[in-house]
Amino acid sequence: MEPIQIENLDAVTKRVFNAGFNTSVVGAISEGLAAGQTEIRPFVSEVIENRRMDFEPEIIIKENKGYYNGFKATFYNEDGSTVNQWFKAADRITINEAFILMMDQQHPRAVHKTYYNDTGEKYGQWIQLDFSQKTESGNYLLKRHGDFDQVAKLGDYDFLELDNEKQKITAATYMAEGREIELTPANQETYPKVYVRANPERNTFTFMDGNGTLLYHDQFRTPAARERIQQEKNNRQSNVSFVRKSKEGPSSEKTDDVKKKSEPEREQLKSSKKPRQVLEAEAKKGKTL
Structure with missing residues:
Protein backbone atom coordinates (compact mmCIF):
# COMPACT_ATOMS: atom_id res chain seq x y z
CA MET A 1 0.00 0.00 0.00
CA ASP A 147 -21.38 20.47 39.27
CA PHE A 148 -21.57 21.22 42.99
CA ASP A 149 -19.43 23.33 45.30
CA GLN A 150 -17.24 20.78 47.09
CA VAL A 151 -15.28 23.40 49.02
CA ALA A 152 -18.42 24.98 50.48
CA LYS A 153 -19.83 21.55 51.38
CA LEU A 154 -16.60 20.55 53.11
CA GLY A 155 -17.01 23.58 55.36
CA ASP A 156 -19.87 21.75 57.09
CA TYR A 157 -17.51 19.10 58.48
CA ASP A 158 -15.02 19.15 61.31
CA PHE A 159 -11.80 17.37 60.25
CA LEU A 160 -8.27 18.26 61.30
CA GLU A 161 -7.05 18.33 57.70
CA LEU A 162 -9.78 20.77 56.65
CA ASP A 163 -8.80 23.58 58.98
CA ASN A 164 -8.52 26.28 56.32
CA GLU A 165 -9.67 27.17 52.81
CA LYS A 166 -6.48 25.98 51.13
CA GLN A 167 -6.82 22.51 52.68
CA LYS A 168 -10.44 22.29 51.56
CA ILE A 169 -9.45 23.21 47.99
CA THR A 170 -6.73 20.54 48.01
CA ALA A 171 -9.19 17.92 49.29
CA ALA A 172 -11.74 18.89 46.63
CA THR A 173 -9.07 18.64 43.93
CA TYR A 174 -8.18 15.08 44.92
CA MET A 175 -11.82 14.00 45.03
CA ALA A 176 -12.46 15.62 41.63
CA GLU A 177 -9.97 13.06 40.28
CA GLY A 178 -12.19 10.28 41.65
CA ARG A 179 -9.88 9.59 44.60
CA GLU A 180 -10.64 8.86 48.22
CA ILE A 181 -9.01 11.04 50.83
CA GLU A 182 -8.13 10.07 54.39
CA LEU A 183 -9.27 12.50 57.10
CA THR A 184 -9.00 12.70 60.89
CA PRO A 185 -12.25 13.66 62.67
CA ALA A 186 -11.94 16.35 65.32
CA ASN A 187 -13.06 15.25 68.81
CA GLN A 188 -14.01 11.82 67.51
CA GLU A 189 -12.70 8.70 69.24
CA THR A 190 -14.86 6.10 67.50
CA TYR A 191 -13.36 6.63 64.05
CA PRO A 192 -9.70 7.72 64.15
CA LYS A 193 -9.66 7.87 60.33
CA VAL A 194 -12.45 8.42 57.82
CA TYR A 195 -12.25 7.84 54.06
CA VAL A 196 -14.14 10.29 51.91
CA ARG A 197 -15.03 10.38 48.21
CA ALA A 198 -17.24 12.66 46.13
CA ASN A 199 -20.83 11.59 45.52
CA PRO A 200 -22.03 14.00 42.78
CA GLU A 201 -25.24 12.04 42.20
CA ARG A 202 -26.35 13.33 45.62
CA ASN A 203 -24.34 16.58 45.54
CA THR A 204 -22.44 15.48 48.62
CA PHE A 205 -19.76 13.04 49.82
CA THR A 206 -19.56 9.42 50.93
CA PHE A 207 -17.94 8.72 54.33
CA MET A 208 -16.52 5.29 55.23
CA ASP A 209 -14.48 3.71 57.98
CA GLY A 210 -11.38 1.59 57.39
CA ASN A 211 -13.50 -1.44 56.45
CA GLY A 212 -15.52 0.43 53.87
CA THR A 213 -18.62 0.67 56.06
CA LEU A 214 -20.86 3.64 55.31
CA LEU A 215 -20.90 6.28 58.08
CA TYR A 216 -23.55 8.84 58.96
CA HIS A 217 -22.64 12.40 57.99
CA ASP A 218 -24.08 14.20 60.98
CA GLN A 219 -21.53 12.89 63.49
CA PHE A 220 -18.76 14.68 61.58
CA ARG A 221 -20.52 18.00 61.04
CA THR A 222 -19.69 21.19 62.90
CA PRO A 223 -22.21 22.30 65.57
CA ALA A 224 -23.19 25.27 63.38
CA ALA A 225 -23.86 22.98 60.39
CA ARG A 226 -25.94 20.58 62.50
CA GLU A 227 -28.02 23.46 63.84
CA ARG A 228 -28.55 24.91 60.34
CA ILE A 229 -29.55 21.55 58.83
CA GLN A 230 -31.92 20.80 61.69
CA GLN A 231 -33.55 24.20 61.20
CA GLU A 232 -33.93 23.47 57.47
CA LYS A 233 -35.60 20.14 58.30
CA ASN A 234 -37.96 21.85 60.74
CA ASN A 235 -38.91 24.42 58.10
CA ARG A 236 -39.61 21.70 55.54
CA GLN A 237 -41.75 19.77 58.02
CA SER A 238 -43.67 22.93 58.87
CA ASN A 239 -44.30 23.62 55.19
CA VAL A 240 -45.50 20.05 54.59
CA SER A 241 -47.76 20.24 57.64
CA PHE A 242 -49.22 23.55 56.43
CA VAL A 243 -49.94 22.12 52.95
CA ARG A 244 -51.63 19.06 54.42
CA LYS A 245 -53.84 21.13 56.69
CA SER A 246 -54.81 23.36 53.77
CA LYS A 247 -55.86 20.32 51.74
CA GLU A 248 -57.84 18.90 54.66
CA GLY A 249 -59.94 22.04 55.06
CA PRO A 250 -61.24 23.59 58.27
CA SER A 251 -62.64 20.40 59.70
CA SER A 252 -60.25 18.20 61.72
CA GLU A 253 -62.43 15.12 61.22
CA LYS A 254 -61.73 12.91 58.17
CA THR A 255 -64.02 10.53 56.41
CA ASP A 256 -62.74 7.16 55.23
CA ASP A 257 -62.56 8.49 51.66
CA VAL A 258 -60.32 11.39 52.69
CA LYS A 259 -58.07 9.06 54.63
CA LYS A 260 -57.66 6.81 51.62
CA LYS A 261 -56.72 9.76 49.42
CA SER A 262 -54.10 10.94 51.90
CA GLU A 263 -52.24 7.63 52.01
CA PRO A 264 -50.63 7.82 48.53
CA GLU A 265 -49.55 11.36 49.32
CA ARG A 266 -47.67 10.23 52.42
CA GLU A 267 -46.05 7.38 50.50
CA GLN A 268 -44.94 9.82 47.84
CA LEU A 269 -43.30 12.04 50.42
CA LYS A 270 -41.45 9.07 51.84
CA SER A 271 -40.20 7.78 48.51
CA SER A 272 -38.88 11.19 47.47
CA LYS A 273 -36.15 11.03 50.10
CA LYS A 274 -32.75 10.30 48.57
CA PRO A 275 -31.35 6.93 49.64
CA ARG A 276 -27.90 6.63 51.05
CA GLN A 277 -25.27 5.09 48.81
CA VAL A 278 -24.02 1.67 50.01
CA LEU A 279 -20.37 1.01 49.31
CA GLU A 280 -18.21 -2.07 48.91
CA ALA A 281 -16.86 -3.94 51.94
CA GLU A 282 -13.23 -3.53 50.89
CA ALA A 283 -12.62 0.08 49.84
CA LYS A 284 -9.42 1.28 48.21
CA LYS A 285 -7.53 3.71 50.40
CA GLY A 286 -6.88 7.11 48.90
CA LYS A 287 -4.41 9.90 49.42
CA THR A 288 -3.63 11.42 52.82
CA LEU A 289 -3.67 15.18 52.98
Missing part, protein backbone atom coordinates in the same frame (compact mmCIF):
# COMPACT_ATOMS: atom_id res chain seq x y z
CA GLU A 2 1.08 3.56 -0.71
CA PRO A 3 2.36 5.61 2.24
CA ILE A 4 -0.10 8.22 3.52
CA GLN A 5 0.70 11.76 4.52
CA ILE A 6 -1.85 13.70 6.55
CA GLU A 7 -2.07 17.45 6.99
CA ASN A 8 -2.84 17.41 10.72
CA LEU A 9 -0.39 14.85 12.10
CA ASP A 10 0.74 17.22 14.90
CA ALA A 11 -2.86 17.83 15.99
CA VAL A 12 -3.61 14.11 16.06
CA THR A 13 -0.50 13.23 18.06
CA LYS A 14 -1.26 16.06 20.52
CA ARG A 15 -4.73 14.65 21.20
CA VAL A 16 -3.23 11.19 21.69
CA PHE A 17 -0.68 12.61 24.17
CA ASN A 18 -3.42 14.51 26.03
CA ALA A 19 -5.29 11.22 26.48
CA GLY A 20 -2.25 9.88 28.35
CA PHE A 21 -0.63 7.70 25.70
CA ASN A 22 3.15 7.66 25.37
CA THR A 23 5.52 7.96 22.42
CA SER A 24 5.06 4.30 21.45
CA VAL A 25 1.56 5.13 20.22
CA VAL A 26 2.86 8.08 18.21
CA GLY A 27 5.43 5.77 16.66
CA ALA A 28 2.70 3.27 15.82
CA ILE A 29 0.72 6.02 14.09
CA SER A 30 3.73 6.94 11.94
CA GLU A 31 4.32 3.29 11.09
CA GLY A 32 0.67 2.87 10.14
CA LEU A 33 0.77 5.88 7.86
CA ALA A 34 3.98 4.60 6.24
CA ALA A 35 2.20 1.29 5.60
CA GLY A 36 -0.76 3.07 4.00
CA GLN A 37 -3.24 2.13 6.72
CA THR A 38 -6.46 4.14 6.90
CA GLU A 39 -7.42 2.67 10.28
CA ILE A 40 -4.72 2.60 12.97
CA ARG A 41 -5.39 0.91 16.32
CA PRO A 42 -2.18 0.43 18.35
CA PHE A 43 -2.35 -1.98 21.30
CA VAL A 44 -1.04 -0.65 24.61
CA SER A 45 -0.87 -2.47 27.96
CA GLU A 46 -0.30 -0.45 31.14
CA VAL A 47 -0.04 -1.13 34.88
CA ILE A 48 -1.88 1.53 36.87
CA GLU A 49 -1.78 1.28 40.66
CA ASN A 50 -0.77 -2.38 40.38
CA ARG A 51 -3.70 -3.21 38.10
CA ARG A 52 -3.46 -4.12 34.44
CA MET A 53 -5.31 -2.22 31.77
CA ASP A 54 -5.21 -2.60 27.98
CA PHE A 55 -5.94 0.23 25.57
CA GLU A 56 -6.61 0.49 21.86
CA PRO A 57 -6.72 4.08 20.60
CA GLU A 58 -8.36 4.52 17.21
CA ILE A 59 -7.11 6.86 14.47
CA ILE A 60 -9.04 6.99 11.20
CA ILE A 61 -7.59 8.53 8.01
CA LYS A 62 -9.99 10.28 5.60
CA GLU A 63 -9.08 12.60 2.71
CA ASN A 64 -5.49 13.16 3.92
CA LYS A 65 -6.59 14.03 7.44
CA GLY A 66 -6.34 12.01 10.63
CA TYR A 67 -9.07 11.74 13.25
CA TYR A 68 -8.52 10.50 16.79
CA ASN A 69 -11.87 8.93 17.73
CA GLY A 70 -11.08 7.73 21.26
CA PHE A 71 -9.97 4.43 22.79
CA LYS A 72 -11.19 1.07 23.94
CA ALA A 73 -10.20 0.25 27.53
CA THR A 74 -10.03 -3.21 29.11
CA PHE A 75 -9.85 -3.38 32.90
CA TYR A 76 -8.63 -6.57 34.61
CA ASN A 77 -10.36 -7.42 37.88
CA GLU A 78 -8.57 -9.27 40.66
CA ASP A 79 -10.48 -12.47 39.86
CA GLY A 80 -9.22 -12.40 36.26
CA SER A 81 -12.45 -11.20 34.68
CA THR A 82 -12.36 -8.18 32.42
CA VAL A 83 -14.54 -5.16 31.71
CA ASN A 84 -14.50 -3.28 28.40
CA GLN A 85 -15.52 0.29 27.66
CA TRP A 86 -15.19 2.64 24.70
CA PHE A 87 -14.34 6.25 25.59
CA LYS A 88 -14.99 8.67 22.78
CA ALA A 89 -12.55 11.47 22.09
CA ALA A 90 -15.17 14.20 22.59
CA ASP A 91 -15.38 13.39 26.34
CA ARG A 92 -11.59 13.91 26.69
CA ILE A 93 -11.21 11.04 29.15
CA THR A 94 -7.59 10.11 29.90
CA ILE A 95 -6.34 6.58 30.47
CA ASN A 96 -5.87 7.33 34.19
CA GLU A 97 -9.44 8.61 34.42
CA ALA A 98 -10.62 5.48 32.61
CA PHE A 99 -8.91 3.44 35.35
CA ILE A 100 -10.76 5.37 38.07
CA LEU A 101 -14.10 5.06 36.28
CA MET A 102 -13.73 1.29 35.78
CA MET A 103 -12.01 0.15 38.98
CA ASP A 104 -15.18 -0.26 41.07
CA GLN A 105 -18.02 -1.81 39.09
CA GLN A 106 -20.27 -2.31 42.13
CA HIS A 107 -20.27 1.34 43.17
CA PRO A 108 -18.61 3.33 40.38
CA ARG A 109 -16.54 6.37 41.12
CA ALA A 110 -16.94 9.71 39.37
CA VAL A 111 -14.39 12.13 37.93
CA HIS A 112 -14.87 15.83 37.37
CA LYS A 113 -14.32 17.27 33.89
CA THR A 114 -14.32 20.81 32.52
CA TYR A 115 -15.96 21.40 29.15
CA TYR A 116 -16.91 24.33 26.93
CA ASN A 117 -20.29 24.89 25.32
CA ASP A 118 -20.96 26.20 21.80
CA THR A 119 -20.44 29.79 22.89
CA GLY A 120 -17.09 29.04 24.54
CA GLU A 121 -18.47 29.22 28.07
CA LYS A 122 -16.77 26.88 30.56
CA TYR A 123 -18.77 24.50 32.73
CA GLY A 124 -18.04 21.59 35.07
CA GLN A 125 -19.52 18.11 34.85
CA TRP A 126 -19.06 14.82 36.70
CA ILE A 127 -18.68 11.63 34.63
CA GLN A 128 -19.63 8.21 36.02
CA LEU A 129 -20.23 4.77 34.48
CA ASP A 130 -23.40 2.81 35.20
CA PHE A 131 -22.45 -0.87 35.04
CA SER A 132 -26.10 -1.93 35.35
CA GLN A 133 -27.06 -0.49 31.97
CA LYS A 134 -25.66 -0.85 28.46
CA THR A 135 -26.25 1.16 25.31
CA GLU A 136 -27.20 -0.33 21.94
CA SER A 137 -23.51 -0.32 20.96
CA GLY A 138 -22.65 -2.54 23.96
CA ASN A 139 -21.06 0.24 25.97
CA TYR A 140 -21.91 0.83 29.61
CA LEU A 141 -24.07 3.89 30.13
CA LEU A 142 -22.06 7.04 30.83
CA LYS A 143 -23.90 9.17 33.38
CA ARG A 144 -23.34 12.90 33.70
CA HIS A 145 -23.95 14.84 36.92
CA GLY A 146 -24.07 18.58 37.39
Whole structure:
Protein backbone atom coordinates (compact mmCIF):
# COMPACT_ATOMS: atom_id res chain seq x y z
CA MET A 1 0.00 0.00 0.00
CA GLU A 2 1.08 3.56 -0.71
CA PRO A 3 2.36 5.61 2.24
CA ILE A 4 -0.10 8.22 3.52
CA GLN A 5 0.70 11.76 4.52
CA ILE A 6 -1.85 13.70 6.55
CA GLU A 7 -2.07 17.45 6.99
CA ASN A 8 -2.84 17.41 10.72
CA LEU A 9 -0.39 14.85 12.10
CA ASP A 10 0.74 17.22 14.90
CA ALA A 11 -2.86 17.83 15.99
CA VAL A 12 -3.61 14.11 16.06
CA THR A 13 -0.50 13.23 18.06
CA LYS A 14 -1.26 16.06 20.52
CA ARG A 15 -4.73 14.65 21.20
CA VAL A 16 -3.23 11.19 21.69
CA PHE A 17 -0.68 12.61 24.17
CA ASN A 18 -3.42 14.51 26.03
CA ALA A 19 -5.29 11.22 26.48
CA GLY A 20 -2.25 9.88 28.35
CA PHE A 21 -0.63 7.70 25.70
CA ASN A 22 3.15 7.66 25.37
CA THR A 23 5.52 7.96 22.42
CA SER A 24 5.06 4.30 21.45
CA VAL A 25 1.56 5.13 20.22
CA VAL A 26 2.86 8.08 18.21
CA GLY A 27 5.43 5.77 16.66
CA ALA A 28 2.70 3.27 15.82
CA ILE A 29 0.72 6.02 14.09
CA SER A 30 3.73 6.94 11.94
CA GLU A 31 4.32 3.29 11.09
CA GLY A 32 0.67 2.87 10.14
CA LEU A 33 0.77 5.88 7.86
CA ALA A 34 3.98 4.60 6.24
CA ALA A 35 2.20 1.29 5.60
CA GLY A 36 -0.76 3.07 4.00
CA GLN A 37 -3.24 2.13 6.72
CA THR A 38 -6.46 4.14 6.90
CA GLU A 39 -7.42 2.67 10.28
CA ILE A 40 -4.72 2.60 12.97
CA ARG A 41 -5.39 0.91 16.32
CA PRO A 42 -2.18 0.43 18.35
CA PHE A 43 -2.35 -1.98 21.30
CA VAL A 44 -1.04 -0.65 24.61
CA SER A 45 -0.87 -2.47 27.96
CA GLU A 46 -0.30 -0.45 31.14
CA VAL A 47 -0.04 -1.13 34.88
CA ILE A 48 -1.88 1.53 36.87
CA GLU A 49 -1.78 1.28 40.66
CA ASN A 50 -0.77 -2.38 40.38
CA ARG A 51 -3.70 -3.21 38.10
CA ARG A 52 -3.46 -4.12 34.44
CA MET A 53 -5.31 -2.22 31.77
CA ASP A 54 -5.21 -2.60 27.98
CA PHE A 55 -5.94 0.23 25.57
CA GLU A 56 -6.61 0.49 21.86
CA PRO A 57 -6.72 4.08 20.60
CA GLU A 58 -8.36 4.52 17.21
CA ILE A 59 -7.11 6.86 14.47
CA ILE A 60 -9.04 6.99 11.20
CA ILE A 61 -7.59 8.53 8.01
CA LYS A 62 -9.99 10.28 5.60
CA GLU A 63 -9.08 12.60 2.71
CA ASN A 64 -5.49 13.16 3.92
CA LYS A 65 -6.59 14.03 7.44
CA GLY A 66 -6.34 12.01 10.63
CA TYR A 67 -9.07 11.74 13.25
CA TYR A 68 -8.52 10.50 16.79
CA ASN A 69 -11.87 8.93 17.73
CA GLY A 70 -11.08 7.73 21.26
CA PHE A 71 -9.97 4.43 22.79
CA LYS A 72 -11.19 1.07 23.94
CA ALA A 73 -10.20 0.25 27.53
CA THR A 74 -10.03 -3.21 29.11
CA PHE A 75 -9.85 -3.38 32.90
CA TYR A 76 -8.63 -6.57 34.61
CA ASN A 77 -10.36 -7.42 37.88
CA GLU A 78 -8.57 -9.27 40.66
CA ASP A 79 -10.48 -12.47 39.86
CA GLY A 80 -9.22 -12.40 36.26
CA SER A 81 -12.45 -11.20 34.68
CA THR A 82 -12.36 -8.18 32.42
CA VAL A 83 -14.54 -5.16 31.71
CA ASN A 84 -14.50 -3.28 28.40
CA GLN A 85 -15.52 0.29 27.66
CA TRP A 86 -15.19 2.64 24.70
CA PHE A 87 -14.34 6.25 25.59
CA LYS A 88 -14.99 8.67 22.78
CA ALA A 89 -12.55 11.47 22.09
CA ALA A 90 -15.17 14.20 22.59
CA ASP A 91 -15.38 13.39 26.34
CA ARG A 92 -11.59 13.91 26.69
CA ILE A 93 -11.21 11.04 29.15
CA THR A 94 -7.59 10.11 29.90
CA ILE A 95 -6.34 6.58 30.47
CA ASN A 96 -5.87 7.33 34.19
CA GLU A 97 -9.44 8.61 34.42
CA ALA A 98 -10.62 5.48 32.61
CA PHE A 99 -8.91 3.44 35.35
CA ILE A 100 -10.76 5.37 38.07
CA LEU A 101 -14.10 5.06 36.28
CA MET A 102 -13.73 1.29 35.78
CA MET A 103 -12.01 0.15 38.98
CA ASP A 104 -15.18 -0.26 41.07
CA GLN A 105 -18.02 -1.81 39.09
CA GLN A 106 -20.27 -2.31 42.13
CA HIS A 107 -20.27 1.34 43.17
CA PRO A 108 -18.61 3.33 40.38
CA ARG A 109 -16.54 6.37 41.12
CA ALA A 110 -16.94 9.71 39.37
CA VAL A 111 -14.39 12.13 37.93
CA HIS A 112 -14.87 15.83 37.37
CA LYS A 113 -14.32 17.27 33.89
CA THR A 114 -14.32 20.81 32.52
CA TYR A 115 -15.96 21.40 29.15
CA TYR A 116 -16.91 24.33 26.93
CA ASN A 117 -20.29 24.89 25.32
CA ASP A 118 -20.96 26.20 21.80
CA THR A 119 -20.44 29.79 22.89
CA GLY A 120 -17.09 29.04 24.54
CA GLU A 121 -18.47 29.22 28.07
CA LYS A 122 -16.77 26.88 30.56
CA TYR A 123 -18.77 24.50 32.73
CA GLY A 124 -18.04 21.59 35.07
CA GLN A 125 -19.52 18.11 34.85
CA TRP A 126 -19.06 14.82 36.70
CA ILE A 127 -18.68 11.63 34.63
CA GLN A 128 -19.63 8.21 36.02
CA LEU A 129 -20.23 4.77 34.48
CA ASP A 130 -23.40 2.81 35.20
CA PHE A 131 -22.45 -0.87 35.04
CA SER A 132 -26.10 -1.93 35.35
CA GLN A 133 -27.06 -0.49 31.97
CA LYS A 134 -25.66 -0.85 28.46
CA THR A 135 -26.25 1.16 25.31
CA GLU A 136 -27.20 -0.33 21.94
CA SER A 137 -23.51 -0.32 20.96
CA GLY A 138 -22.65 -2.54 23.96
CA ASN A 139 -21.06 0.24 25.97
CA TYR A 140 -21.91 0.83 29.61
CA LEU A 141 -24.07 3.89 30.13
CA LEU A 142 -22.06 7.04 30.83
CA LYS A 143 -23.90 9.17 33.38
CA ARG A 144 -23.34 12.90 33.70
CA HIS A 145 -23.95 14.84 36.92
CA GLY A 146 -24.07 18.58 37.39
CA ASP A 147 -21.38 20.47 39.27
CA PHE A 148 -21.57 21.22 42.99
CA ASP A 149 -19.43 23.33 45.30
CA GLN A 150 -17.24 20.78 47.09
CA VAL A 151 -15.28 23.40 49.02
CA ALA A 152 -18.42 24.98 50.48
CA LYS A 153 -19.83 21.55 51.38
CA LEU A 154 -16.60 20.55 53.11
CA GLY A 155 -17.01 23.58 55.36
CA ASP A 156 -19.87 21.75 57.09
CA TYR A 157 -17.51 19.10 58.48
CA ASP A 158 -15.02 19.15 61.31
CA PHE A 159 -11.80 17.37 60.25
CA LEU A 160 -8.27 18.26 61.30
CA GLU A 161 -7.05 18.33 57.70
CA LEU A 162 -9.78 20.77 56.65
CA ASP A 163 -8.80 23.58 58.98
CA ASN A 164 -8.52 26.28 56.32
CA GLU A 165 -9.67 27.17 52.81
CA LYS A 166 -6.48 25.98 51.13
CA GLN A 167 -6.82 22.51 52.68
CA LYS A 168 -10.44 22.29 51.56
CA ILE A 169 -9.45 23.21 47.99
CA THR A 170 -6.73 20.54 48.01
CA ALA A 171 -9.19 17.92 49.29
CA ALA A 172 -11.74 18.89 46.63
CA THR A 173 -9.07 18.64 43.93
CA TYR A 174 -8.18 15.08 44.92
CA MET A 175 -11.82 14.00 45.03
CA ALA A 176 -12.46 15.62 41.63
CA GLU A 177 -9.97 13.06 40.28
CA GLY A 178 -12.19 10.28 41.65
CA ARG A 179 -9.88 9.59 44.60
CA GLU A 180 -10.64 8.86 48.22
CA ILE A 181 -9.01 11.04 50.83
CA GLU A 182 -8.13 10.07 54.39
CA LEU A 183 -9.27 12.50 57.10
CA THR A 184 -9.00 12.70 60.89
CA PRO A 185 -12.25 13.66 62.67
CA ALA A 186 -11.94 16.35 65.32
CA ASN A 187 -13.06 15.25 68.81
CA GLN A 188 -14.01 11.82 67.51
CA GLU A 189 -12.70 8.70 69.24
CA THR A 190 -14.86 6.10 67.50
CA TYR A 191 -13.36 6.63 64.05
CA PRO A 192 -9.70 7.72 64.15
CA LYS A 193 -9.66 7.87 60.33
CA VAL A 194 -12.45 8.42 57.82
CA TYR A 195 -12.25 7.84 54.06
CA VAL A 196 -14.14 10.29 51.91
CA ARG A 197 -15.03 10.38 48.21
CA ALA A 198 -17.24 12.66 46.13
CA ASN A 199 -20.83 11.59 45.52
CA PRO A 200 -22.03 14.00 42.78
CA GLU A 201 -25.24 12.04 42.20
CA ARG A 202 -26.35 13.33 45.62
CA ASN A 203 -24.34 16.58 45.54
CA THR A 204 -22.44 15.48 48.62
CA PHE A 205 -19.76 13.04 49.82
CA THR A 206 -19.56 9.42 50.93
CA PHE A 207 -17.94 8.72 54.33
CA MET A 208 -16.52 5.29 55.23
CA ASP A 209 -14.48 3.71 57.98
CA GLY A 210 -11.38 1.59 57.39
CA ASN A 211 -13.50 -1.44 56.45
CA GLY A 212 -15.52 0.43 53.87
CA THR A 213 -18.62 0.67 56.06
CA LEU A 214 -20.86 3.64 55.31
CA LEU A 215 -20.90 6.28 58.08
CA TYR A 216 -23.55 8.84 58.96
CA HIS A 217 -22.64 12.40 57.99
CA ASP A 218 -24.08 14.20 60.98
CA GLN A 219 -21.53 12.89 63.49
CA PHE A 220 -18.76 14.68 61.58
CA ARG A 221 -20.52 18.00 61.04
CA THR A 222 -19.69 21.19 62.90
CA PRO A 223 -22.21 22.30 65.57
CA ALA A 224 -23.19 25.27 63.38
CA ALA A 225 -23.86 22.98 60.39
CA ARG A 226 -25.94 20.58 62.50
CA GLU A 227 -28.02 23.46 63.84
CA ARG A 228 -28.55 24.91 60.34
CA ILE A 229 -29.55 21.55 58.83
CA GLN A 230 -31.92 20.80 61.69
CA GLN A 231 -33.55 24.20 61.20
CA GLU A 232 -33.93 23.47 57.47
CA LYS A 233 -35.60 20.14 58.30
CA ASN A 234 -37.96 21.85 60.74
CA ASN A 235 -38.91 24.42 58.10
CA ARG A 236 -39.61 21.70 55.54
CA GLN A 237 -41.75 19.77 58.02
CA SER A 238 -43.67 22.93 58.87
CA ASN A 239 -44.30 23.62 55.19
CA VAL A 240 -45.50 20.05 54.59
CA SER A 241 -47.76 20.24 57.64
CA PHE A 242 -49.22 23.55 56.43
CA VAL A 243 -49.94 22.12 52.95
CA ARG A 244 -51.63 19.06 54.42
CA LYS A 245 -53.84 21.13 56.69
CA SER A 246 -54.81 23.36 53.77
CA LYS A 247 -55.86 20.32 51.74
CA GLU A 248 -57.84 18.90 54.66
CA GLY A 249 -59.94 22.04 55.06
CA PRO A 250 -61.24 23.59 58.27
CA SER A 251 -62.64 20.40 59.70
CA SER A 252 -60.25 18.20 61.72
CA GLU A 253 -62.43 15.12 61.22
CA LYS A 254 -61.73 12.91 58.17
CA THR A 255 -64.02 10.53 56.41
CA ASP A 256 -62.74 7.16 55.23
CA ASP A 257 -62.56 8.49 51.66
CA VAL A 258 -60.32 11.39 52.69
CA LYS A 259 -58.07 9.06 54.63
CA LYS A 260 -57.66 6.81 51.62
CA LYS A 261 -56.72 9.76 49.42
CA SER A 262 -54.10 10.94 51.90
CA GLU A 263 -52.24 7.63 52.01
CA PRO A 264 -50.63 7.82 48.53
CA GLU A 265 -49.55 11.36 49.32
CA ARG A 266 -47.67 10.23 52.42
CA GLU A 267 -46.05 7.38 50.50
CA GLN A 268 -44.94 9.82 47.84
CA LEU A 269 -43.30 12.04 50.42
CA LYS A 270 -41.45 9.07 51.84
CA SER A 271 -40.20 7.78 48.51
CA SER A 272 -38.88 11.19 47.47
CA LYS A 273 -36.15 11.03 50.10
CA LYS A 274 -32.75 10.30 48.57
CA PRO A 275 -31.35 6.93 49.64
CA ARG A 276 -27.90 6.63 51.05
CA GLN A 277 -25.27 5.09 48.81
CA VAL A 278 -24.02 1.67 50.01
CA LEU A 279 -20.37 1.01 49.31
CA GLU A 280 -18.21 -2.07 48.91
CA ALA A 281 -16.86 -3.94 51.94
CA GLU A 282 -13.23 -3.53 50.89
CA ALA A 283 -12.62 0.08 49.84
CA LYS A 284 -9.42 1.28 48.21
CA LYS A 285 -7.53 3.71 50.40
CA GLY A 286 -6.88 7.11 48.90
CA LYS A 287 -4.41 9.90 49.42
CA THR A 288 -3.63 11.42 52.82
CA LEU A 289 -3.67 15.18 52.98
